[in-house]
Amino acid sequence: MKGIISGIKRMEIHDGAGLRTTVFFKGCPLRCIWCHNPESLSPAPQIAFFEAKCCGCGSCKLVCPEEAADGGVDFSKCSQCLQCAQVCPTGALTIYGQEYEADELAELLMQDAVFFETSGGGVTLSGGECLMQPDFAVELAQKLRQKGISVDVDTCGFLARSALERILPYTDEFLYDLKAIDAQVHRKCTGQDNTVILENLKFLLQHGCKVEIRYPLVVGFNDGECQKIGQFLQDLKFTGKIKVLQYHSFAKSRYTALGIPDSLPDTETTFEDVANAVEILKAYGLNAVNGITED
Amino acid sequence: MAVYQAELLEIGRQYLKNDAKDGVLKVNSDIIIDCMQNCKLLFAPENRFFCTVDCDGLVRDLHFIRTQQYNDELERLGLQDGQEALAHTGGPDIGHTCAHWESIIPLGIFGLRERIVQYRDLHGKTEKKKAFYDELLRVYDAALRFMLRAADAADANGNHEMARSLRVLTQRSPSTLFEAMQTSLIYYVLQQMFDGTVLRTMGRIDQLFYPFYRNEDADTAKTLVEAYLQEINALAPTANIPFALGGTDPDGNSLVNELSYLFLSCYGKAHLPDTKLHLYCSKNTPNEFIEQGLDCVRNGNNSIVFLSNEAVIASLKKLGAQHNDAVNYHVVGCYECGAEQELTCSCNARVNLPKALELALNNGRDMLTGKKIGLENDGTFPSFEAVFTEFLRQVEYLCKCAIKITDLHEMHYAQTHAAPIMTATYPHALEQGGDLYGDNAAKYNNSSLNAIGLATATDSLAAIRKLVFEEKQMTMDQLIQLLKTDWAEHEALRLMIRNKYPKYGNADPAIDTIAQKTVDFLSRTVSGHPNKKGGVYRLGLFSIDWRWQMGEKTAASADGRLAGQPLSQNSGATFGADRSGATAHLISVASLDSSGVPNGLIVDLDLHSSCVRGENGLQAFTGLLRSYFTLGGFAVHCNVLDTETLKKAKEDPAAYPNLQVRLCGWNVLFSSLSDKEKDEFIARSIQQGSL
Numbered sequence: 001m002k003g004i005i006s007g008i009k010r011m012e013i014h015d016g017a018g019l020r021t022t023v024f025f026k027g028c029p030l031r032c033i034w035c036h037n038p039e040s041l042s043p044a045p046q047i048a049f050f051e052a053k054c055c056g057c058g059s060c061k062l063v064c065p066e067e068a069a070d071g072g073v074d075f076s077k078c079s080q081c082l083q084c085a086q087v088c089p090t091g092a093l094t095i096y097g098q099e100y101e102a103d104e105l106a107e108l109l110m111q112d113a114v115f116f117e118t119s120g121g122g123v124t125l126s127g128g129e130c131l132m133q134p135d136f137a138v139e140l141a142q143k144l145r146q147k148g149i150s151v152d153v154d155t156c157g158f159l160a161r162s163a164l165e166r167i168l169p170y171t172d173e174f175l176y177d178l179k180a181i182d183a184q185v186h187r188k189c190t191g192q193d194n195t196v197i198l199e200n201l202k203f204l205l206q207h208g209c210k211v212e213i214r215y216p217l218v219v220g221f222n223d224g225e226c227q228k229i230g231q232f233l234q235d236l237k238f239t240g241k242i243k244v245l246q247y248h249s250f251a252k253s254r255y256t257a258l259g260i261p262d263s264l265p266d267t268e269t270t271f272e273d274v275a276n277a278v279e280i281l282k283a284y285g286l287n288a289v290n291g292i293t294e295d
Numbered sequence: 296m297a298v299y300q301a302e303l304l305e306i307g308r309q310y311l312k313n314d315a316k317d318g319v320l321k322v323n324s325d326i327i328i329d330c331m332q333n334c335k336l337l338f339a340p341e342n343r344f345f346c347t348v349d350c351d352g353l354v355r356d357l358h359f360i361r362t363q364q365y366n367d368e369l370e371r372l373g374l375q376d377g378q379e380a381l382a383h384t385g386g387p388d389i390g391h392t393c394a395h396w397e398s399i400i401p402l403g404i405f406g407l408r409e410r411i412v413q414y415r416d417l418h419g420k421t422e423k424k425k426a427f428y429d430e431l432l433r434v435y436d437a438a439l440r441f442m443l444r445a446a447d448a449a450d451a452n453g454n455h456e457m458a459r460s461l462r463v464l465t466q467r468s469p470s471t472l473f474e475a476m477q478t479s480l481i482y483y484v485l486q487q488m489f490d491g492t493v494l495r496t497m498g499r500i501d502q503l504f505y506p507f508y509r510n511e512d513a514d515t516a517k518t519l520v521e522a523y524l525q526e527i528n529a530l531a532p533t534a535n536i537p538f539a540l541g542g543t544d545p546d547g548n549s550l551v552n553e554l555s556y557l558f559l560s561c562y563g564k565a566h567l568p569d570t571k572l573h574l575y576c577s578k579n580t581p582n583e584f585i586e587q588g589l590d591c592v593r594n595g596n597n598s599i600v601f602l603s604n605e606a607v608i609a610s611l612k613k614l615g616a617q618h619n620d621a622v623n624y625h626v627v628g629c630y631e632c633g634a635e636q637e638l639t640c641s642c643n644a645r646v647n648l649p650k651a652l653e654l655a656l657n658n659g660r661d662m663l664t665g666k667k668i669g670l671e672n673d674g675t676f677p678s679f680e681a682v683f684t685e686f687l688r689q690v691e692y693l694c695k696c697a698i699k700i701t702d703l704h705e706m707h708y709a710q711t712h713a714a715p716i717m718t719a720t721y722p723h724a725l726e727q728g729g730d731l732y733g734d735n736a737a738k739y740n741n742s743s744l745n746a747i748g749l750a751t752a753t754d755s756l757a758a759i760r761k762l763v764f765e766e767k768q769m770t771m772d773q774l775i776q777l778l779k780t781d782w783a784e785h786e787a788l789r790l791m792i793r794n795k796y797p798k799y800g801n802a803d804p805a806i807d808t809i810a811q812k813t814v815d816f817l818s819r820t821v822s823g824h825p826n827k828k829g830g831v832y833r834l835g836l837f838s839i840d841w842r843w844q845m846g847e848k849t850a851a852s853a854d855g856r857l858a859g860q861p862l863s864q865n866s867g868a869t870f871g872a873d874r875s876g877a878t879a880h881l882i883s884v885a886s887l888d889s890s891g892v893p894n895g896l897i898v899d900l901d902l903h904s905s906c907v908r909g910e911n912g913l914q915a916f917t918g919l920l921r922s923y924f925t926l927g928g929f930a931v932h933c934n935v936l937d938t939e940t941l942k943k944a945k946e947d948p949a950a951y952p953n954l955q956v957r958l959c960g961w962n963v964l965f966s967s968l969s970d971k972e973k974d975e976f977i978a979r980s981i982q983q984g985s986l
Contacts, residue, residue, distance in 0.1 A: 010876035011919065013906060019878070019915040019922075050967050052948060057787040089790035111802050112878045114925050119918020253969045294909055 003136030005105070006040045006096045006128060010112060016152035016173055016212075018121025021109055025127040025137065026097045029158045031191040032179065033263040034218045036251040040128030041260075045097030046080055048257040049073045053092035060084035060093055069093065075259030096258070102136060106143040113149065122150025122172065129156050134163040141170035157197035158190075164200055173210040176201055178242075181228035189221050198232070205236055213242040214291075217277050220267040226277045230284035238286065244277045245291040246270075303330075303350055307357050314361070320427070320713035320730055323354055324434050327489045327715065331441040334488075336448045341529040343522045344457065344473070345480040346445055347488070354491025354712075355389065361711040362387055368703055374696050377668035380661050381845045382650040383693040385700025388640040388743070389492050389712050389732065393625040394482065395636060395720040396498030401506075403468040403478045404442065404485070407719050408435040414725040424728040434715040438485055439465045472507040472516060476523045479503070482720075483530065490716035492732075495628045496573075497527060497538040501555035508554045516554075520561045528567035535571040535598065537626060541584065542575035543604050545622050549579040556587065563591035570598070573626045576924065577604035582917060589916045593907045593935045600630060600897070600932050603924040607632045610893035610929070614822060614833060616739060630837050630865075630895035630930050636723050637739035638731055641835065641894055643705070644697035644744035647845045648752035648813070649852050649862055651689040655682065656775050659689070662850035663858065669693070676771045679760040683809070686756065687816050690746075694820050697744055698832060705742060706827040709733040740830035743894045744821045747838040747845055748862030750869045753799040753810040754854035758792050762853070778851045781858045793855030800868020802879035807886050818891025835894025836866040836887075865932075867898040871952040877902060877919065885926035896929040904935050938977055941965065945973045 007024040015022045027043030028035075035041065039048065049072060060069035068077035069084040073093070085093040100108075109123050116122045123144055130137045130153060141151045153167055154175040178201070179194075180186040186194035204211055213233065217223060233242065247269040255262035274290050281288035306329070313322050335349040369375045377383050402410060415428035442461050449458035460474050461481075469475045479497060486494045500523075508516055527536050540555045562572060574588045585601075592599050604622075611621035616634035623635040633639035653662050654669030661668050669689045676682045704711075712732040718724045721737055729736035762768050769777075782789040799806050814836065821834040846861035854869065856862075863869040866884055873880040877900055884898040907916040916933075923931055944951035948966040965973065 010878045011906060011915075013908075013912050013915040017911065019918045021878075052966065055786070055790060057790070059787055087791075089787045089794060091794050111882060115878050115918060115922040118921040118925060119915050121915065121918065250968060253967060257967070 001102045001136050001139045002099050003102065003105070003133045003140070004043065004045060004097050005100055006037070006098075008108070011115075012124065015124040015126060015154060015175065016122070017150075018119035019112075019115045020121045020124050020152070021112055022124045022126050022154075023105070023109070023130070023140075025125065025130040025133055027132040028128045028156065029132060029192065030129070030156050031263075032216075033189055033221070034216065034247050034265055035263075037128065038251055038255050038258055038260055038262070039096035043132065044080070045082060045095055045099075046258060047073060047078060047082060047085055048094050048096055048254065049259075050092050050094070050253075050257050053090045055090050055092070057089060059087040059089060063087050073259060078259070102139040102143060106140060106147070109144060110147060110149070113147070116149055120150075122152065124152040124154055124175070126154035126175075129159065131155055131159045131163040131167065134159075134166060137163075138166045138170070141167055145170045157200045158192055158194075159196070159200070161200065161203065164203065168204075168207065168209065171209070173212060174204055175212050175214055176204070178213050178215050178229055180222045180225040181232050182225060185222060185225060189218070202236065205238065211238075211240050213238070213240065214245055215242060215277070216245045216247055217269050217274055218247040218265055218267065219269045219273050221265060223273065223277070226280045230281045230286060233281075233286055234284040240287065242281055242286050242288045243291045243294075244274050244281070244288060246274050303353055304356055307353050308360070311357060311360065314710070318713075318733075319361075319710060320430050320715060320733055323357075323491075323713045324430050324715050326354055326357070327434055328437040330489050331437045332444075336445055338448070338452050338454070339529055341525045342454070342457070344477040344526055345461075345484060346448065347484060347530065351488050352491050352493075354489070355493070356491075358387070358389055358491060358712045362704055362707070365703055365707060369700060372699065372703075374700055376661075376666045377693070377696050378700065380650070380664065380666065380668050381645075381647055381848045382654070382661070382668050383644070383646050383697035383700070385644040385697045385702075385704070387701075387704040387708065387711065388643045389714070391495050391627040391631065391639055391641040392492055392717060393496050393498065393627045393633060393639075394486055394494060394717050395722065396479075396503055397623070397635070398720050398722065399482050400475055400478060400498075400503040401468060403464055403474070404435065404438055404481060405465055406468040408432065408439065410725065411435060411719055414728070418726065418728050427728050427730070431715050431719045435719060438716070441485075442481065469507070472504060472511045472519050475504050475507040476519060479523075480526060483527075485716050486714075487530075487532065490714050492712070492714040492717050493532075494717075495537060496625055497536060498625060499539045499542060499575075501540045501552060501558055502542070502550060505552055505554050508557075517557060517561065520554075520557050521565065524558070524561055524565055524567060524570065528565075528569045531569040534628070535569050537571045537573055537628070539573040539575060539626060541580055543577045543579060543622060545619050547577065547579055549577065549581060551581055551584045555584065559584070559587050559591065563587070563594060568598075571629075572599045574599060574601050575604055575607075575624075576601055576920070578924070580604075585920060586913055586917050589907070589920065589933070590913060592933050593904060593913070593916065600626070600930055601920055602626065602630075602632070602930045603928055605924065606889045606927060606929040607893070609890050613890050614741070614831060614893050620738065629839060630897040630932075631743070631833075631835055632893055632895065633741075634739055636721050636737055637741060638737035638830075639741055639743065639833070639894075640705070641743045641833070642745070643701040643742045644694075644832075645841060645845075646690065646693045646697050646744060646746045647849060647862070648690065648746055648748040649755060649856075650748075650845070650849050651693050652686050652752050652755055652852065653778075653850050654689045654693075655685040656771075656778065662779050663848065679756075679764045682759055682771075683756060683812075686752070687813070690813070690816065691820050694744060694817070698821075698824065698826075701742055701744075702827045708735075708828070735828040735830070740826070740828040741833055742826040742828065742830065743833045743835055745835040745837060745841075745894060746817050746821075747841055748849075749810055749813065749836055749866055750799045750863030750872065751852055751854055751856060753806065753813065754796070754863075754869055754872065755852040755856075756809050757798070757806045758796050758853040758855070761796060762792070774853060778853065781851045782855075789855045789857075791855075792853070796855070798854070798869060798872035798874070800873040800880045800883045801875040802882040804886075807883045810883070811887055814887045814892065818888065822891045822893065833894040834892050835896075836892055837895045837897050838862065838865050864899055865897045867900075870950070877906075878922075881919070881923045881928060881931070882926060885923055885928040889927065889929040892929065897932060898928070898930075899932045899934060901934045907935060941973070941977050945970070945977065
């Protein structure tokens with residue numbers, strides 16, 4: 001079984017307990033306007049161009065069949081044949097999206113087994129949405145768990161129940177995004193309805209799964225949802241951690257590199273905004289933490 | 296800090312005339328006593344325990360004058376060109392020692408003197424032996440007089456506490472924590488300034504001071520610990536003054552005690568730039584102690600080296616040290632470990648590994664100067680194995696040259712150096728009735744060879760394999776021509792190799808195996824090789840700043856490095872080549888067999904502060920270190936990068952290609968951010984720092 005991965009980050013401490021390796025799956029069903037991983041939106045491998053690294057050697061021009069690449073990429077002409085990245089000597093042209101066999105990827109991840117063991121860490125499947133490639137995700141999680149490696153799943157929750165049911169037996173903790181309770185707000189921010197997301201969260205909690213909620217706070221967009229999220233989780237008698245994440249626009253340069261028009265809000269979310277949201281959530285009796293300073 | 300006095304050196308030169316007649320021990324003793332009687336005493340505001348003096352290392356300077364006569368010998372041996380090209384270097388080393396603190400602190404200067412008398416009465420049977428002990432006594436008597444001189448000066452300075460205890464310590468051994476610390480600082484001045492034999496560690500201070508600490512109340516102890524650290528910091532010798540905490544007993548039980556924690560917490564708060572700390576860690580060392588050490592590191596105390604007791608002890612025992620001596624090891628400088636009562640001489644010989652490859656590819660000739668400094672060959676390389684074998688043959692030759700030069704100097708220590716002050720601290724030397732240098736009277740009289748540029752050489756070999764033998768993009772001759780012309784008109788190829796070819800430091804067995812085989816070969820060639828002092832050579836794989844000097848004299852290498860650029864640092868990956876992150880980097884380094892590398896196998900690990908933030912960050916950081924040691928790692932030096940680094944990374948992105956930054960739930964490569972974003976991040980980082 002093959003999967004497409006946009007990146008692997010070893011020695012990660014923000015995606016679950018201990019030292020972890022985070023695997024970023026390619027492809028996502030949502031289109032959050034603040035998305036910070038634009039390279040993981042499309043399910044297919046794609047070219048990115050980072051101008052600062054370009055040495056102007058012209059190697060790309062020699063191989064480009066569409067006359068799109070020449071010390072830069074004209075994305076209106078680019079057919080995503082990916083040849084330019086192969087010959088680029090500096091990595092200015094690079095490919096997001098590498099194909100892996102589950103066995104091969106599991107073996108690579110297993111290199112860090114000692115690190116996982118000594119720190120109480122493991123592997124976190126993230127993205128994009130890792131469960132957009134459910135067969136691959138399940139096979140990978142299964143292989144890792146067979147070898148005694150802890151697996152966390154970072155998910156947006158917008159997916160078929162069956163995918164959750166299948167990954168559940170191999171998952172130690174779910175890192176679950178909650179962006180809005182109000183359906184209108186959710187649709188406006190992510191392009192999709194949130195009924196499935198809320199139902200899937202209830203399903204996980206009913207099954208006694210360990211869940212950490214992540215609430216990306218984007219002032220002017222979903223900051224008004226804070227009370228509703230608090231109420232919703234209180235009604236569910238949620239006892240896990242809810243982490244408030246700060247929005248910023250660091251992904252801008254990657255949108256440019258990928259040739260994707262960015263929808264990033266110009267608003268700023270400050271430390272105080274996050275701290276205020278944490279206080280509001282705490283008032284609902286929730287274990288809320290500030291994602292800027294705490295894990 | 297003492298000032299150097301030119302006129303003092305002139306007086307010292309007069310003494311040299313007596314070398315032939317009286318012997319170096321007597322002459323050095325005369326100089327030492329002269330300095331003790333006549334030097335200026337310098338009191339700094341930090342000095343609570345002791346002062347410093349203005350004749351820093353006169354004997355050391357005279358040592359170098361004495362050794363100059365042997366440099367002519369190099370020319371006769373035909374080794375001068377290789378030495379000048381920094382292909383191999385060698386020489387004496389009186390710069391890396393550990394005194395026997397386990398004698399000094401309990402006995403004090405007074406007790407050390409008494410012990411000389413005891414040994415004289417027992418072993419001073421012959422005229423020659425008796426003369427040796429009398430010479431040490433003469434020096435230690437002068438040391439006691441020097442302490443009284445200092446006491447008078449302290450009184451005149453209004454420091455009566457210092458004065459009173461100095462006088463007491465001429466009459467008896469130390470009995471309080473204050474006196475023990477004072478003894479440590481007095482001894483430092485005696486050896487470093489007068490003996491001229493550089494003292495490169497204050498020893499295991501948590502063990503040495505613990506018996507005294509137990510009798511103090513907590514507040515006094517804390518005040519003294521803070522004052523002690525301030526005062527050793529104020530000594531400010533070249534390359535900092537090290538001290539050590541932790542370790543194990545001979546059965547492997549952790550020796551971490553209350554005082555270890557106290558020193559660590561005071562050190563963490565004091566931010567002392569001129570000290571460095573060695574933490575001796577074993578599997579039995581409590582996690583909280585390691586966590587506290589790592590907490591210091593992430594708060595900006597980057598000058599801490601963590602060493603694995605298991606790896607260090609194994610390497611020293613393999614070299615021939617007895618179990619207990621290996622367990623009570625000490626680091627005599629940056630990373631090099633010596634057994635108890637071992638004269639390590641950790642910085643004698645050096646070999647430039649990328650230069651060995653250069654010589655292999657160029658018929659034994661330096662590509663930059665054309666001079667023949669290696670072994671000739673027929674210049675045909677039918678396979679990668681042929682290249683690798685020829686590389687190792689040149690490495691072996693350079694090692695032989697470096698050892699020959701070192702031997703040449705070390706066989707003459709009797710004519711170049713004697714160390715009466717330090718010698719009197721080693722029980723073994725007292726029993727032998729001989730000087731540590733002139734008579735090789737340490738328990739272990741070893742020498743060292745450091746191989747520099749392991750990653751540069753490994754990556755270059757890996758590149759040759761891929762480029763010439765696997766992908767057949769060019770012939771060996773074409774590649775050699777390219778290297779000779781510093782990649783002329785092949786910049787794209789150079790960048791491709793530099794940025795995209797597989798490199799050491801990524802847990803890639805196909806590449807790491809080249810480094811492993813090189814290290815194994817070096818271990819067999821160097822470690823255990825007999826020296827001229829009745830001891831053996833020790834292999835080290837640390838580079839410190841030699842990698843810059845050697846890099847300047849090394850031609851372009853096949854890893855994409857330009858001529859003149861620095862070589863790789865210590866035993867780690869080439870900067871920027873560790874693309875797979877810290878864990879992969881550590882796996883690669885730990886895959887090297889350190890059991891033949893007692894002189895130090897060290898990796899520098901750069902981490903961003905956001906990677907080790909918070910409680911989980913500290914736990915993960917500890918896990919990182921423990922895992923490295925579990926995998927067999929020897930020593931690690933962690934750099935947690937701060938805002939300043941980010942600013943530099945913004946100005947020069949190429950120098951920090953792998954710096955990752957993370958705020959909330961994701962990572963970005965710092966180099967991939969726009970300037971505006973980088974500025975935001977720097978501002979953010981300043982804010983974080985102030986939280």
